[in-house]
Amino acid sequence: MRYDLTDDQEFFRETARRFIETEVPISTVREWHDLAEGCPQNWWRSAAELGWTSLLVPENLGGGSISDRPIVDLSIVADEMGRGITPGPFMPTNVVADTIARSGNPAQQTLLEEVVSGQAMLAWAVNEPDGLHLDNNFATHATPTNGGYTIAGTKVAVEAAAQAHHLLVTATAPNGLAQFLLPTNTVGLTITPQESLDLGRRFAQVQLEGVQVGTDALVGSPGAPTEADVCRQRNIMVLLQCADNAGAASKVLEFTVEYAFDRYSFGRPLASYQALKHRFADMKMWAEASCAAVDGAADALAAGQAEAQMISVAKSYVGDYSVELMHECVQMHGGIGVTYDHDLHLYLRRATVNRGLFGTPSDHRAQLSQMLGY
């Protein structure tokens, strides 16, 4: 959680927390694990009513934010969702909505009304089977045809693909990257649900076989403008992953500290043993530093300054330390910490997925070094 929220942002944050605590306590999160769709559509609509899908959409397109730094507003929700391991296609829907709002054509932008109201979900088909594409080198190809393109390729780990109404597909075209907004019932498009470490969010494989589209499916102009869009999408995605993990790590630390006060061994609480106190001190530092890294990344994105660098700093730090913190908290719990009934593994599962998708901490360290010139 940030320490510099405005009154409006603080109210927004508090509302999000109360909504999560009453509507999706962890017992509900567990029930939803059995839902193929991940979360009930009507719940998503009530989340949207709180503004969760409108922040990056400008007012003239039906959206609206809490402050003049919508990216920061968005990270507030991600942090709270991380605390609650709250399901829902929050990340891809907002990332794709942002690009449609910035680069989409008027027809595409009419879709945003349904996104803002929570009726439509969006997915970003970008990851491919061979992993990371920080270099924007995608095997999925868009070949120009008469009046349009044929798209072929395979995308994996696409969050919410099976629930979304539209997919944003990132592909390589002759003159650089191109992105297409496709209804999920487009001919030639096959969506197959995948299994995931994260039991709350839904992922799928997207197969594109000779998908024929007109140029009106293009979002933005191929080449440099689209590359800039893709970078921004990735930056926002990583910011949200990091905010999610920082919120989750803070929450896990809170309940583990409580446990250390309540659990007695040799006639005294665990919290009285210096060996453990020192490990808790390290964890508190990791949690605060993770939040600080998220603050810095969100500020950089909001200001449009050194975004990619600060995003890589955040992923490099938060990716590693949030997950490390959770493993330490498992250790502090003893045997109960490695059971299915305890919530710890739910946090670890989600945080581990956030850590690994869109670049591991090592990928981002290498990226950071390269950005700085070596």
Place this chain on the structure above:
Amino acid sequence: MTMTDQFIYTEPDPLELAEYREQVQTWMNENMPKRDPLNPWHPSEDDNERSSRNRELQRRLHDAGFAAVCYPKEYGGQSLTVAHQRIIDDVSEGFDMPILFSAPTLSIIGPILLEFGTEEQKQRYIPRFIRGDDLWVQFMSEPSGGSDLAGALTRADKDGDSFVINGSKIWSTFAQRSDFALMLARTNWEVPKHRGLTMFIVPIHQPGIEIHTIKMADGTDEFCQEYFNDLLVPAENVVGKVDDGWTVATRLLFHERAAVGGASPYTQGKMRQRRADSLEDLAVLAAKEPVGDAGNRRQQLGRLETLNRVHRLLSDRVVRGIKGGHLPGPAGSLVRLFHGLVGVEQASVNMDLYGQQALVWDEGASVGDHGVRFVQRQAACIGGGTTEMARNIISERILGMPRELATDKELPFNQVPRNG
């Protein structure tokens, strides 16, 4: 009083700041010596040269109005905001700065004088060190122990208008070339340890003080030990109240954590010791004389850059958190702990990036300093209060966990068991 009472945190107009940045940049380009990235420290310099170079640079900053800008105007500062100081820090990255003045003089001693000093003490001492005339040092740690600062054994006995000091202080950094010290001594032995201490201002070079340098593991002799033999200190040199020195010491530790952690608004330039801590410097070197596997090197540099940036962000966050009441005052320990761990990482990565040159080098080459520094690595986790003490503070005063057992708290100090 809190740390934030003393300086200005409001965000000035961005345009004004941009102009200020330009002013500082122009002035630095014309007036401050450039740091050589391949040889950023001054290996051949002796203590004397180091002291005069720092004093001279501080004077230059002062004369141009860029010294200690967060200090109040009436004591020689500029009454500017923390944002202004941060700009100076950023811009000064490529230049030689009077780092010796940053800590403890400007970032620890100064705030204590501002907070507890009499008007006369403030007028007399503060403008002098901002101008580069005096360097200060802390006489806190003793041979009997540093973590348990309140267990100090150095005695100060009242005699008319003066105190007579006997005992010894140790690990005082650069005392041999400094001018004044802030010293904690025991004025009352009949009361529990925290209630019988007093803080004094002590001119260093005078009869009654014998200074010995101590050779450190890295071969330098920055450390000093002082012996006091019936040293006379006038009563007007008491800072705060007699027997209330622990109140002052607590604030001193607070400022020390902020300074060591990089959260102090009073340091000038990035807190860097003699040796290169700058990633840019390392990067220049790594590119020029690459050692080992490129992928591995990128990982190490990326990790270091990450830690350094998160360090700064954490320090900003903690300052904001304390100010907004989200975090208690002792949260400075989070930054102190982070700093120690970054220092360890930095020393380790440096050595690896320099490869065997850091282990065996041509006669006179300074690159061996990186190996030597690795040997001295833990200093970052000891000086300014150890990382164990920081962890105690975080767990007890931020997380509220039970305090460590202390048997000496309520005992009159003369009945407390000592080192065997």
